[in-house]
Amino acid sequence: MTTTHRSPALAATSVEEAVEALRERGLRASAARRLVLEALYGADGPLSAERVAEGLEGRLPRSDLASVYRNLETLEEVGLVRHVHLGHGPGLYALAAPEHEYLVCESCHAVRTVASEELDAVRTQVREQFGYEPRFAHFPLVGLCPDCISESHGHEERKRAHS
Amino acid sequence: MTTTHRSPALAATSVEEAVEALRERGLRASAARRLVLEALYGADGPLSAERVAEGLEGRLPRSDLASVYRNLETLEEVGLVRHVHLGHGPGLYALAAPEHEYLVCESCHAVRTVASEELDAVRTQVREQFGYEPRFAHFPLVGLCPDCISESHGHEERKRAHS
DNA sequence: TAGTTTTTGCGACTCGTTCGCAGTTACGCA
DNA sequence: TGCGTAACTGCGAACGAGTCGCAAAAACTA
Structure with missing residues (x-):
């Protein structure tokens, strides 16, 4: 395999189903591979490679x-x-199944996960105005979250600007 | 100075004007500092620190x-x-003067610079729907550019997915 | 011009990620 | 059931981007 294809999302609802999908393309179900899948199935949000390697803090x-x-x-x-x-920090990995996109706050770094359709109105606006088809699944939409907007009324932020 | 304040954009239309602004806050106009300013004034787009250090390839x-x-x-x-x-790659630096925001293509990495007001409609849409105030000046809006959308009709991209 | 304080330039270091490679392991087939 | 051969592992070394510590050198000030 020379081309590094980005395949369409593949839904697998269990490690065994995922292993099946692997075998179908001649890939092997090694212990290490299963462990990665187990970590992703066991997590409740995107994980860094580091956390996966550490076995979700010992689990x-x-x-x-x-x-x-x-x-x-x-x-x-x-x-x-x-x-x-x-934003900054390591890349985060998650199961591909449900098509998610992300909004993150530039100030407090809170992450909001939204279903793709919820962003359709935004997408339409951008497409009509610029011809771009925005995607917030790989790089999120960055801005100020509601909390940080209200906080910044009057006084400036006091968190270190880890920019 | 303990707090790392992000100051509002400061317009300076020449190195000398910028130096003036520095001196006003007790900062010095060292040779190295002027060089950085000269690189930024001499460039036609955002620069990596590396390129600045290399003196714009010898200029x-x-x-x-x-x-x-x-x-x-x-x-x-x-x-x-x-x-x-x-996207990926090093952070890029530019003079702060005109308030710019960025759209970048996930596929060909082309960068489009737009004036902030052009994004007001998008901003309104996002604010009304999610309460977020999007900002595409520090992290851009990422998506497929018009060219890559038309190219992807029928056949897949052939660039390495440097994702 | 001397004194003080900022800034420099160098090297060493971090963090996230990738690479090279010898040794292991999973699977396909006898 | 075991055997050959790919795919995969685990280690260490290297990467690119960025930061830090520190002694030596400049920039402003009096």
Whole structure:
């Protein structure tokens, strides 16, 4: 395989289903690979490779960080996994199944996950005005969240501007 | 100075004017600092610290990378400079003067710079629907540009998905 | 011109991520 | 059931982007 294809999202509702999808394309279900899948199924939000390698703080056996990265990449090629860049800090990985997009707050870094359709009106506006088809699944929409907007009435932010 | 304030944009239309602004807050106009300013004035778009340190490929004397970073930070605190994260790759720095925001293409990485007001309709849509006040000056709006949309009709992209 | 304080330039270091490679392991087939 | 051969692992070393510590050098000030 020479081309690094980004496949369409592939829904698998269990590790075993995911393993099946892997085998269908001649990929193997190694222990390390299963561990990555288990971490992603066991998490309630996107995970850094680091957290996966640490086995979700001990809930799973730890594994080698380089292998975790390679497996996340493989799983992403297959379409089982997707990653996001939520501002600074490491990339975060999650199961690809439900098509999610992200809004993050520039000030407090809170993340809001929304279903893709919820952004259709925004998408239409941008498409009509600029011809761009915005996508907030890989890079989020960044702005000030409602909380930080109200806080910034009158006085400036006091968090370090980790910009 | 303990707080790392993000100052409002400060317009300076020449290196000398910028130097003046520096001196007003007790900062010095060192050679290295002027060099950074000259690079930014001499460039036609946002620059990486690396390119500044290399003196725009030889057009200016090269300088120390760590100092360039420190100076960019200082200039940003003063409000003369602003930086963007256009997808992957290093952060890019530009003079702060005109309030710009960015649209970038997820596929071909083309960058479109737009005046802030042009995004007001989008901003209103997002604010009304989510309460977020989107800002595309520090992290851009990411999507598919018109060219890549038409190209992707029928066949998939062939660039490496440097995601 | 001397004194003080900022800034420089260098090297060492961090963090997130990738690469090279020898050793292991999963699967396909006998 | 075991055997060969790919795919995969785990380690260490390297990467690019950015930061930090520190002694030496400049910039402003009196």
